[in-house]
Amino acid sequence: MSGEKIRLNTEWLCDCGGCHVALVDLHEKILKVLESVEILKCPVLTDEKNYPAADIGILTGSIRTEHDRHAALEMRKQCRTIIAFGTCAVYGGLHGAGLAHTREEILNHVYRQSPTTRTDFLPNNSVSNLEKMVTPIDEVIDVDLYLPGCPPHPHFIFEGLSALIEQRSPRAGKESVCAGCRRTMTKTEVAAIREITDGVPDNDTCFLSQGYICQGSVTLDRCLAPCPNHGVPCSGCAGPTMQVLTEPTRDIRTEIGERMSRLTRIPYETVKGHLEKSAKTQYAYAMATRMIGNKPTFLIRKWIAEGEAR
Ligand code: SF4
Numbered sequence: 222m223s224g225e226k227i228r229l230n231t232e233w234l235c236d237c238g239g240c241h242v243a244l245v246d247l248h249e250k251i252l253k254v255l256e257s258v259e260i261l262k263c264p265v266l267t268d269e270k271n272y273p274a275a276d277i278g279i280l281t282g283s284i285r286t287e288h289d290r291h292a293a294l295e296m297r298k299q300c301r302t303i304i305a306f307g308t309c310a311v312y313g314g315l316h317g318a319g320l321a322h323t324r325e326e327i328l329n330h331v332y333r334q335s336p337t338t339r340t341d342f343l344p345n346n347s348v349s350n351l352e353k354m355v356t357p358i359d360e361v362i363d364v365d366l367y368l369p370g371c372p373p374h375p376h377f378i379f380e381g382l383s384a385l386i387e388q389r390s391p392r393a394g395k396e397s398v399c400a401g402c403r404r405t406m407t408k409t410e411v412a413a414i415r416e417i418t419d420g421v422p423d424n425d426t427c428f429l430s431q432g433y434i435c436q437g438s439v440t441l442d443r444c445l446a447p448c449p450n451h452g453v454p455c456s457g458c459a460g461p462t463m464q465v466l467t468e469p470t471r472d473i474r475t476e477i478g479e480r481m482s483r484l485t486r487i488p489y490e491t492v493k494g495h496l497e498k499s500a501k502t503q504y505a506y507a508m509a510t511r512m513i514g515n516k517p518t519f520l521i522r523k524w525i526a527e528g529e530a531r
């Protein structure tokens with residue numbers, strides 16, 4: 222690089238703010254980044270309302286409001302390289318689960334029916350309009366670099382930013398969370414699916430072998446597997462592996478169903494049915510991406526209707 226610093230804009234769309242906090246989680250490594258980067262716009266650090274011309278633009282969150290769409294388009298116009306940062310930006314993220322309901326159902330629930338937040342009126346024109354769908358940003362603008370994770374682990378954030386600063390390709394593997402998990406998959410005689418509140422899981426054995434649903438094998442490792450290594454099954458927050466995303470008939474429930482039925486005595490159809498019944502949870506992070514939502518085998522509205530009819 223020449224002596225000039227790289228100009229950076231960041232902007233958040235529909236999100237929880239956690240991805241911006243994750244930037245600060247770089248701790249002392251942020252000083253290394255700042256040797257080469259000048260932050261022009263960042264909602265948590267600067268009071269810049271406009272979109273200055275920049276070399277790198279980090280977008281967190283997905284598009285759910287008219288303001289989100291405007292902000293994404295402005296960032297694309299002004300930034301040479303756009304990073305979709307975090308699972309919300311890449312796949313729609315957790316609030317993609319809203320796609321299981323209509324916009325009217327969501328507004329009614331939040332503003333008219335929820336006992337804790339009820340106001341009995343809907344937001345007026347002074348609030349940016351809620352769009353019909355949750356949209357990952359690459360369905361609206363071109364994206365140059367994808368960095369999923371909820372939020373991405375500082376290891377991958379630093380590697381991604383360093384790669385851009387050094388003008389090289391980022392080093393990021395395609396392994397699943399299982400690759401970083403220290404539990405062992407073993408064949409067991411477990412015959413029923415357990416909730417995480419049922420009993421105390423053994424610390425060394427794969428959750429699937431014990432009858433607990435764990436999404437580690439269908440989730441891309443952008444977190445270094447903290448959850449299964451600390452006693453909690455993976456809920457898939459970094460988004461699916463490439464295999465789940467790209468194989469038309471394979472997905473979260475078929476992959477976990479096959480693996481779990483091989484590791485236990487629980488039949489494949491039982492696992493698959495369980496995942497369909499809890500699909501809003503199991504597919505929450507990625508259902509807004511067309512790669513999941515448009516699969517002919519992804520039938521969340523049917524599964525919800527069947528669940529409500531039971
Ligand atoms: S990806 Fe996760 S941490 Fe980042 S903004 Fe979305 S919900 Fe928050």
Ligand code: SF4
Pocket residue numbers: 398399402403404405406426427428429435436437438449454455
């Ligand atoms: S499925 Fe979960 S518990 Fe089993 S090895 Fe993979 S991450 Fe670990």
Ligand code: SF4
Pocket residue numbers: 371398437440443444445446447448449454455456457458459460
């Ligand atoms: S282990 Fe799973 S749930 Fe935990 S941070 Fe990683 S991807 Fe998210």
